[in-house]
Amino acid sequence: MARTAYHHGDLQQQAHQQALDIVREHGDSAISLRALARQLGVSAPALYRHFADRESLLAELAISGFEWLRQRLLSVDQSDSRQALIGIGLAYVAFAQQEPNLYRLMFGGRVLPQGVHPRLDEAGKNAFQVLEDTIASASECGYLKPMPLALMTATAWSLVHGLSLLTIDGHLPAADTESHLAEGVTSLLLDGAIATPPNSKNNEDTP
Amino acid sequence: MARTAYHHGDLQQQAHQQALDIVREHGDSAISLRALARQLGVSAPALYRHFADRESLLAELAISGFEWLRQRLLSVDQSDSRQALIGIGLAYVAFAQQEPNLYRLMFGGRVLPQGVHPRLDEAGKNAFQVLEDTIASASECGYLKPMPLALMTATAWSLVHGLSLLTIDGHLPAADTESHLAEGVTSLLLDGAIATPPNSKNNEDTP
DNA sequence: TATTTAAGTTAACGGTGTTAACATTGGCAT
DNA sequence: ATGCCAATGTTAACACCGTTAACTTAAATA
Numbered sequence: 001m002a003r004t005a006y007h008h009g010d011l012q013q014q015a016h017q018q019a020l021d022i023v024r025e026h027g028d029s030a031i032s033l034r035a036l037a038r039q040l041g042v043s044a045p046a047l048y049r050h051f052a053d054r055e056s057l058l059a060e061l062a063i064s065g066f067e068w069l070r071q072r073l074l075s076v077d078q079s080d081s082r083q084a085l086i087g088i089g090l091a092y093v094a095f096a097q098q099e100p101n102l103y104r105l106m107f108g109g110r111v112l113p114q115g116v117h118p119r120l121d122e123a124g125k126n127a128f129q130v131l132e133d134t135i136a137s138a139s140e141c142g143y144l145k146p147m148p149l150a151l152m153t154a155t156a157w158s159l160v161h162g163l164s165l166l167t168i169d170g171h172l173p174a175a176d177t178e179s180h181l182a183e184g185v186t187s188l189l190l191d192g193a194i195a196t197p198p199n200s201k202n203n204e205d206t207p
Numbered sequence: 208m209a210r211t212a213y214h215h216g217d218l219q220q221q222a223h224q225q226a227l228d229i230v231r232e233h234g235d236s237a238i239s240l241r242a243l244a245r246q247l248g249v250s251a252p253a254l255y256r257h258f259a260d261r262e263s264l265l266a267e268l269a270i271s272g273f274e275w276l277r278q279r280l281l282s283v284d285q286s287d288s289r290q291a292l293i294g295i296g297l298a299y300v301a302f303a304q305q306e307p308n309l310y311r312l313m314f315g316g317r318v319l320p321q322g323v324h325p326r327l328d329e330a331g332k333n334a335f336q337v338l339e340d341t342i343a344s345a346s347e348c349g350y351l352k353p354m355p356l357a358l359m360t361a362t363a364w365s366l367v368h369g370l371s372l373l374t375i376d377g378h379l380p381a382a383d384t385e386s387h388l389a390e391g392v393t394s395l396l397l398d399g400a401i402a403t404p405p406n407s408k409n410n411e412d413t414p
Numbered sequence: 415t416a417t418t419t420a421a422g423t424t425a426a427c428g429g430t431g432t433t434a435a436c437a438t439t440g441g442c443a444t
Numbered sequence: 445a446t447g448c449c450a451a452t453g454t455t456a457a458c459a460c461c462g463t464t465a466a467c468t469t470a471a472a473t474a
Contacts, residue, residue, distance in 0.1 A: 008421080008422075011421085011422090027317050028317070029317060029318075032460085032461065032462090033461085033462065033463090034460080034461065034462080035460095035461095042422075042423095043422075043423060043424075044461095044462085044463085045422085045423080045424090045463080045464080045465095046421070046422055046423080048462095048463075048464085049420075049421055049422075050421090053462075053463075054461095054462065054463095082401075101317075104316060104317055107372070107376065107378075108317075109311060109372065109375065109376035110234050110235070110236060110308075110311055110315075111236075113376075113377075114376060114377040114378070115377070124378070128378075142402060143401060143402065144400055144401060144402060145399075145400060145401065145402045146402075147395070147400075148391075150380075151388070151391045151392070151395065152395070152400060154370070154373075154379050154388055154391075154392060155366070155370075155391075155392045155395050155396070155400070157369065157373060157378075157379075158365075158366050158367075158369035158370035158373055158379075158392060159362070159365050159366050159369055160365075160369070161369035161372065161373055162364065162365035162366055162367070162368035162369025162370070162371075162372070163361070163362075163365035163369070164369075165314070165316065165368065165369070165372065166361075166364060166365055166368055168316065169314065169316035169320075169321060170320075170321040170322070171314075171321070171331070171335075171364075172361050172364075172365075173357075181358070181361055184355075184358045184362075185358070185361060185362045185365060188354070188358065188359070188362045188396070189362070189395070189396060189399070189400055190399060190400050190401045191399045191401065192352075192396070192397060192398045192399020192400070192401075193351055193352060193354075193359060193362070193396055193397050193399070194289075194350060194351060194352065194397045194398065195349060195350065195351060195352045195353075215452080215453075216452095218452085218453090239429085239430065239431090240430085240431065240432090241429080241430065241431080242429095242430095249453080249454095250453075250454060250455075251430095251431085251432085252432080252433080252434095252453085252454075252455090253452075253453055253454080255431095255432075255433085256451075256452055256453075257452095260431075260432075261430095261431065261432090
């Protein structure tokens, strides 16, 4: 449908873009369908021709965020196992720090519960898949200890997810040393925290 | 002021308790000052005698949550360094899993930004202090590698925070094996993930 | 060309947080 | 004991919000 005095012509995409800008700048709570329609020179119910409700619009924005994150993670160099693991972690945390409001929308949990928007769930899984593949590759190369893959992926994801949220919420200090912190944190996971070498009896799979 | 037909007598505390119940059951987005006043048999503006605004009420609830979490962490056995560290991690994640809505309110970030409610910030710091003290104790005992204390605390907190949020948001599977997952994750941090012993040259403080 | 259908409109419902102006009353100083 | 004051309630109103119903425009299609 072409542009007219009556028909906007390109709502949906323009609404998506404008809403994405608002979320990136002011967070998802700043999204108001009425205000959004006002900015686009259109009546509020017009948006309902393109989005089922406010939450569905937010889900679309989160999908964009996950696809964006996935591209960032895909562009990490995968030649060396250790550098790939640390690089993925750094890229993940960097994305969250550069797009804190978008990241919070993607992983808010409360505003966008899982199992409601299937395409959103899929987009999230696709992004996570990159991290999972990197870990699986490092495991197959023998770089990692023998352990269930799910344990390592859960640990790595928890670490970068937690670090991302704590830093963007201001619970961890030092904005300038953030990347150093992220590198130290991921390295610490790989090397272990305890002083005694893990040779004696802390492998629970081979007692 | 005593109870009367006109004066409620115990608003503030009853509002706090009722709101806390609602948040625990349905999340912070279910808190409506008008509905809350309705349930307490009082007019909506009456609540403004006791809470500056909706956000301040939520901040009070979050403070309760942090004090609760702190008590849970304080009751962890501290005799053995390793068991103390793992126990703190398990208690932390268990709290988040048992009170997911309250935990999300405490660490939402978007609904309760840091630096706005000083008493809330202090309550959060007090809870975090328990984890920090446990790590400092283990470090002084020589159980941990020599490293900046801030690095270890940031890593540990990131790990349990991320694991908490990922599980309560349904991003990690298996509700029944959650505690096993939490234990595996924390152990993995202590022992390290890589197969080769960390003897060669991965201490960045002593090159 | 006639008709269906996609995409916009206005009007309205019920809900929200919040403020202003006013009413009640317990507790304290005289 | 009494009179005042501050604490704590009240109602009315403002400016929003998401959402739906009923209607209009105009593009696409048969």
